[in-house]
Amino acid sequence: MVRVRLEGVSKKYGSFLAVDKSSFEVDDKEFFIILGPSGCGKSTTLNIIAGLEEPAEGKIYFDEQVVNDIPPEKRDIAMVFQSFALYPNLSVNENIAFPLKIRKRPKEEVRRKVQEAAEKLRIAHLLPKRPYQLSGGERQRVALARAIVREPKLFLLDEPLSNIDAKLRVHMRAELIALQKDLKITTIYVTHDQVEAMTMADRVLVMNQGKIAQMGKPLDVFRKPANLFVAGFIGTPPMNFFPCTMKTSGGKTVLGDTYFSVTLDPARARTVSEKAPNSELVLGVRPQHLSISTSKMDGDSFAAEIFAVEPLGTETIVDIKLGDNVYKAVTSANFSSAIREKVWVQIDPNGMQIFDKKTEMAVA
Amino acid sequence: MVRKSVLGAFVVLIAIWSLTPIYTIVNISLMRMDNVVHIPGYIVPKDPTFNQYFRLFGSDIKTGGVEVGAAEQQFRKFGQYQGLTRGLINILIIAPVVMIITMLAAVPAGYALGRFRIKYRNAYLGILLGSRAIPPVSVVIPYYFLFKSVNLLGNPISLIIADLSITIPIITWILTGFFGSLPRDLEKAARVDGATMSQAFRYAVLPFALPGLGATAVLAFLYPWNEFLNAWLLTGGSVSGQVYNSFMTSFFAMQAVDNLFASAVVIQIIPALVVAAILQRYITRLKIVDPSAVVMT
Amino acid sequence: MNLTEQKIAFVLVVPLIAVAFFVNGYPIVQSFWLSLTDTNLSDLAHYNFVGADNYVNGLNDFFFQRSAIVSIRFVAETTAMVAVASIAIALVLNEKFRGSGLLKVIVIVPWAISEYAVGILGGFFLNANFGLWNGVLTNLGLIKGNTNWLTAQMALDWVAIFYTWNIAPLMSFFILTSLQTVPEDLYKMSRVDGASPFRRFRYVTFPFIRYALLIVLVLTTMAAGSATVIMYSMTLGGPGGATQTATYYSFVQFLQKRQLGYGAALSWYIFIFLIATTMLYFYLLTRRRK
Ligand SMILES: Nc1ncnc2c1ncn2[C@@H]1O[C@H](COP(=O)(O)OP(=O)(O)O)[C@@H](O)[C@H]1O
Ligand SMILES: [Mg+2]
Numbered sequence: 006m007v008r009v010r011l012e013g014v015s016k017k018y019g020s021f022l023a024v025d026k027s028s029f030e031v032d033d034k035e036f037f038i039i040l041g042p043s044g045c046g047k048s049t050t051l052n053i054i055a056g057l058e059e060p061a062e063g064k065i066y067f068d069e070q071v072v073n074d075i076p077p078e079k080r081d082i083a084m085v086f087q088s089f090a091l092y093p094n095l096s097v098n099e100n101i102a103f104p105l106k107i108r109k110r111p112k113e114e115v116r117r118k119v120q121e122a123a124e125k126l127r128i129a130h131l132l133p134k135r136p137y138q139l140s141g142g143e144r145q146r147v148a149l150a151r152a153i154v155r156e157p158k159l160f161l162l163d164e165p166l167s168n169i170d171a172k173l174r175v176h177m178r179a180e181l182i183a184l185q186k187d188l189k190i191t192t193i194y195v196t197h198d199q200v201e202a203m204t205m206a207d208r209v210l211v212m213n214q215g216k217i218a219q220m221g222k223p224l225d226v227f228r229k230p231a232n233l234f235v236a237g238f239i240g241t242p243p244m245n246f247f248p249c250t251m252k253t254s255g256g257k258t259v260l261g262d263t264y265f266s267v268t269l270d271p272a273r274a275r276t277v278s279e280k281a282p283n284s285e286l287v288l289g290v291r292p293q294h295l296s297i298s299t300s301k302m303d304g305d306s307f308a309a310e311i312f313a314v315e316p317l318g319t320e321t322i323v324d325i326k327l328g329d330n331v332y333k334a335v336t337s338a339n340f341s342s343a344i345r346e347k348v349w350v351q352i353d354p355n356g357m358q359i360f361d362k363k364t365e366m367a368v369a
Numbered sequence: 370m371v372r373k374s375v376l377g378a379f380v381v382l383i384a385i386w387s388l389t390p391i392y393t394i395v396n397i398s399l400m401r402m403d404n405v406v407h408i409p410g411y412i413v414p415k416d417p418t419f420n421q422y423f424r425l426f427g428s429d430i431k432t433g434g435v436e437v438g439a440a441e442q443q444f445r446k447f448g449q450y451q452g453l454t455r456g457l458i459n460i461l462i463i464a465p466v467v468m469i470i471t472m473l474a475a476v477p478a479g480y481a482l483g484r485f486r487i488k489y490r491n492a493y494l495g496i497l498l499g500s501r502a503i504p505p506v507s508v509v510i511p512y513y514f515l516f517k518s519v520n521l522l523g524n525p526i527s528l529i530i531a532d533l534s535i536t537i538p539i540i541t542w543i544l545t546g547f548f549g550s551l552p553r554d555l556e557k558a559a560r561v562d563g564a565t566m567s568q569a570f571r572y573a574v575l576p577f578a579l580p581g582l583g584a585t586a587v588l589a590f591l592y593p594w595n596e597f598l599n600a601w602l603l604t605g606g607s608v609s610g611q612v613y614n615s616f617m618t619s620f621f622a623m624q625a626v627d628n629l630f631a632s633a634v635v636i637q638i639i640p641a642l643v644v645a646a647i648l649q650r651y652i653t654r655l656k657i658v659d660p661s662a663v664v665m666t
Numbered sequence: 667m668n669l670t671e672q673k674i675a676f677v678l679v680v681p682l683i684a685v686a687f688f689v690n691g692y693p694i695v696q697s698f699w700l701s702l703t704d705t706n707l708s709d710l711a712h713y714n715f716v717g718a719d720n721y722v723n724g725l726n727d728f729f730f731q732r733s734a735i736v737s738i739r740f741v742a743e744t745t746a747m748v749a750v751a752s753i754a755i756a757l758v759l760n761e762k763f764r765g766s767g768l769l770k771v772i773v774i775v776p777w778a779i780s781e782y783a784v785g786i787l788g789g790f791f792l793n794a795n796f797g798l799w800n801g802v803l804t805n806l807g808l809i810k811g812n813t814n815w816l817t818a819q820m821a822l823d824w825v826a827i828f829y830t831w832n833i834a835p836l837m838s839f840f841i842l843t844s845l846q847t848v849p850e851d852l853y854k855m856s857r858v859d860g861a862s863p864f865r866r867f868r869y870v871t872f873p874f875i876r877y878a879l880l881i882v883l884v885l886t887t888m889a890a891g892s893a894t895v896i897m898y899s900m901t902l903g904g905p906g907g908a909t910q911t912a913t914y915y916s917f918v919q920f921l922q923k924r925q926l927g928y929g930a931a932l933s934w935y936i937f938i939f940l941i942a943t944t945m946l947y948f949y950l951l952t953r954r955r956k
Binding site (some may be wrong): 376379380383384386387388389390392393394396397405406407408409410411412455474475477478480482485487488495496497499503504505506507508510513514515517518533534537538541566591594595596597598602614618627630631634637638641642644645646648649652664 | 672674675676678679682683685686687689690692693694696697700705707709710735754755758761763765767769771772773774775776777778779780781782784786787788790791793795796797798801802804805816828831837866888889891892894895899916917919926929932933934935936937940
């Protein structure tokens with residue numbers, strides 16, 4: 006229904022820069038997620054798009070139109086908040102009808118649309134109730150019904166699933182995606198939960214301290230994190246970071262330090278020496294790409310000590326100690342070993358990410 | 370932008386609304402009578418002088434060449450001006466006494482009611498609140514009757530008792546809500562560490578409560594300072610026992626000098642201005658008489 | 667809680683409550699007893715039991731009837747003005763702006779001034795010869811020559827305005843406390859919905875300040891219904907009884923006419939009126955719609 010574009014948008018609270026020169030574009034009908042830790046400026050960005058806050062600088066476009074000076078109620082948007090924000094002394098029916106009534110739509114149309122929205126979210130039986138009589142999940146549906154009833158051209162959702170219990174949340178994720186695909190309304194969704202971002206988004210924008218850290222399809226961001234922040238923020242358990250340097254001897258290039266070393270293929274080695282010559286590096290490896298064995302393996306494997314074991318049922322997370330650092334590896338559920346036992350660790354060459362320690366940017 | 374200027378307009382309006390009546394009396398108190406009655410009136414004091422404030426307390430300092438009039442000389446001769454001074458001294462003794470007794474009684478009771486699950490707690494609170502529901506008019510007549518029958522009229526003790534009958538319930542009520550709202554974990558930790566109840570109070574509650582207690586004490590001072598009805602009925606007839614408020618009213622009923630009266634009232638409201646500045650930060654936290662403040666959760 | 671704590675708490679609380687009980691119970695009982703007698707201030711030792719005579723006389727007393735009407739008008743005017751003023755002040759104080767701390771101090775000042783002094787302030791402000799109000803209106807060219815504002819028609823309104831000036835600050839802080847519980851999200855929601863300022867107040871703000879407003883109404887009614895001192899210091903109940911409220915009249919009975927019993931009976935009528943009004947508020951504000 007609408008394309009949203011931000012150009013160099015900044016927001017200051019006093020001298021604190023909450024959003025720092027943010028530029029990005031959300032495609033028509035896209036499910037776009039803004040992801041980041043709490044306090045990184047996600048809500049502020051969303052509020053600026055809604056027109057609830059004025060940016061200190063920069064422009065906001067809806068399609069080709071600059072909307073900076075258009076008040077929120079004229080932007081044809083609908084919002085859903087973490088706290089649901091239902092009018093406490095209006096019934097569910099009146100709450101959903103509120104945005105239509107304010108726009109003075111005919112009575113019959115209001116009744117019909119409220120009914121449709123309520124049926125879509127399966128809350129028709131709740132219409133006469135008041136918000137305080139509803140459970141968290143029901144309130145959430147009412148808030149969604151109120152958002153869709155007006156058929157806006159843009160949905161803005163600010164952590165809408167954070168206040169409902171874990172089981173319902175999983176269910177609501179799927180329902181929200183289905184709803185969005187069905188209505189085909191451009192959606193910007195804010196969350197601090199990376200699982201939500203990975204499972205729901207067409208594209209995700211990762212924010213850190215007011216700045217855009219990376220933007221792209223969820224799997225691309227997962228596979229090719231652009232910097233150490235994104236690498237560490239996305240994925241559970243989080244990515245392991247091995248501080249290391251690159252050495253070449255006898256035509257063979259290895260990454261390593263006192264406790265470990267892995268061979269780099271020549272192409273990659275060349276990229277690294279071009280992009281970060283003589284730099285200290287960080288090798289990032291997801292726990293899924295570390296394998297552990299009690300006997301020495303073929304290829305580059307190195308010795309470590311078991312520090313802790315967390316059996317999760319479907320898999321087991323093993324903490325291993327290498328020097329003073331502890332790393333996590335995901336193993337099969339039947340892996341068993343004793344704490345302080347010596348093990349052999351191997352890094353999957355396809356799971357290696359190399360970062361420049363100083364700039365924190367991905368190198369290869 | 371529109372919003373900002375509307376807000377600004379309201380801010381100015383509220384400030385004017387709050388301060389104008391005070392300004393008007395200060396204005397009058399600083400002018401000679403001929404300037405006070407000048408038409409059109411002076412909105413800013415003309416030839417400002419503090420002379421009235423000195424005259425109030427019997428000083429003969431004269432400025433602007435205005436002699437003390439014949440009536441005022443008569444009044445001085447009969448010691449009326451000393452009466453105003455004595456009234457001020459009396460209230461400056463009575464108000465702190467009321468404040469101290471109130472705090473001694475109300476702090477332990479408010480602490481116990483605010484933090485412990487005492488039996489019949491709600492009944493106690495009901496009695497405290499109920500004492501605020503009776504209009505003062507229903508209370509002062511019986512008190513007048515009582516103190517007259519035991520011959521305590523004109524004695525400061527009667528005024529102190531009457532004031533305490535109001536301040537103790539109110540202050541206990543406020544403190545109940547206040548102590549109830551202070552964090553409890555540290556006190557629990559202190560008890561677990563083996564502190565006695567009074568040690569826990571001293572080290573884990575008092576440090577957080579002190580500013581609020583100070584603000585409450587200020588309230589307990591302000592009440593007798595401002596109180597008029599009891600002061601007038603119970604000490605009104607007495608020369609030595611009268612307090613400032615009650616003496617002022619009879620004095621200026623006979624000696625209607627407006628600028629002098631105005632300065633007498635300014636002296637009465639100065640402490641109020643100081644109190645307002647002190648209390649501002651605590652007034653939302655103390656919930657002065659808000660019944661919901663003490664309802665146990 | 668263990669037994670010792672319970673005991674200590676008991677020792678701290680019970681004596682005080684007992685005192686509060688008697689200190690407030692005594693006047694109730696005493697004033698009820700007085701109201702059934704013809705006790706006169708000049709001779710407290712001799713009196714007769716007269717039953718309900720004082721109450722019957724009160725109903726037939728033209729001056730009491732007139733004062734009751736004055737009281738009702740005063741309570742109605744004051745309560746309406748306090749409600750509006752305290753909400754308006756609280757809404758402004760709830761905004762973030764530079765100098766809001768200073769404005770809070772300024773706002774609370776009138777509350778700290780005694781009712782007696784407020785009446786004097788009002789009298790000076792409106793003084794027909796040299797009051798600032800006349801000065802300002804003359805300077806603005808709105809009136810020609812000084813005007814007497816404290817006439818039989820207007821005096822009560824002006825007393826009500828100054829009484830409002832005195833008590834609205836505290837009430838506005840009650841409202842302010844409750845305003846701070848309005849969820850930010852709900853307020854944003856209503857802006858996205860495009861609700862007018864009036865609707866925003868009605869559906870977002872009001873539900874959260876409703877209870878505080880109830881308390882404000884009750885407290886204001888209690889206070890205004892028993893206000894006496896301000897009429898004494900501002901207008902002496904005049905002109906011609908125009909500001910003589912029921913409480914004021916009962917004081918006149920008891921201090922000037924020295925009729926303690928009759929005065930006490932009248933004060934019971936006032937007490938009953940105040941309780942009834944308070945209950946009405948509770949009913950109106952707590953009942954569910956429909
Ligand atoms: N009204 C405000 N005044 C001052 N600072 C604010 C305000 N709103 C947000 N901030 C600050 O701006 C930063 C970003 O806030 P926000 O956008 O709400 O973060 P989040 O990503 O958790 O939604 C936070 O550090 C927050 O403290
Ligand atoms: Mg947020």
